[in-house]
Amino acid sequence: MLEREKFTRLKGLRVGLITNHTGEDRDRNPTIDLLKSAPGVELKALFSPEHGIRGAVDERVGDTVDQKTGLPVHSLYGERSKPAPEQLKDLDALVFDIQDVGCRFYTYTATMGLTLELPARTARNTSCLTASTRSMV
Numbered sequence: 001m002l003e004r005e006k007f008t009r010l011k012g013l014r015v016g017l018i019t020n021h022t023g024e025d026r027d028r029n030p031t032i033d034l035l036k037s038a039p040g041v042e043l044k045a046l047f048s049p050e051h052g053i054r055g056a057v058d059e060r061v062g063d064t065v066d067q068k069t070g071l072p073v074h075s076l077y078g079e080r081s082k083p084a085p086e087q088l089k090d091l092d093a094l095v096f097d098i099q100d101v102g103c104r105f106y107t108y109t110a111t112m113g114l115t116l117e118l119p120a121r122t123a124r125n126t127s128c129l130t131a132s133t134r135s136m137v
Helices: 033-038 108-124
Strands: 014-019 042-048 072-076 093-097 126-129
Touching: 014 033, 033 042, 033 093
Parallel strands: 014 042, 014 093, 042 072, 093 126
Antiparallel strands: none
């Protein structure tokens, strides 16, 4: 959706991305790379849910740096289950792009729910967008 619209909704914004290895377009380009290279979009931070930003960890993870982009990766599956207010202070929008397989024992839907509550809880005018994804089931 965002790519098809040439990222118009995000132009001029400082963006945080909540994603993992399932966040990709139909050509299997990672959403991280797409947003990082989108004209007029400033990707500032990544947020990692269960299993880490690249989906390779089967344990709680801490904050780190993405080796490919150099962006900070804030863990949402360690000490926190939602972005902290200080992690949002330099962001205008959060994009959530995780494909759901329909299994409720994963924490992804809870992560999305907590994220959607953020603007009201923090009294910030941060937009939350969910990218359209396909279910693998």
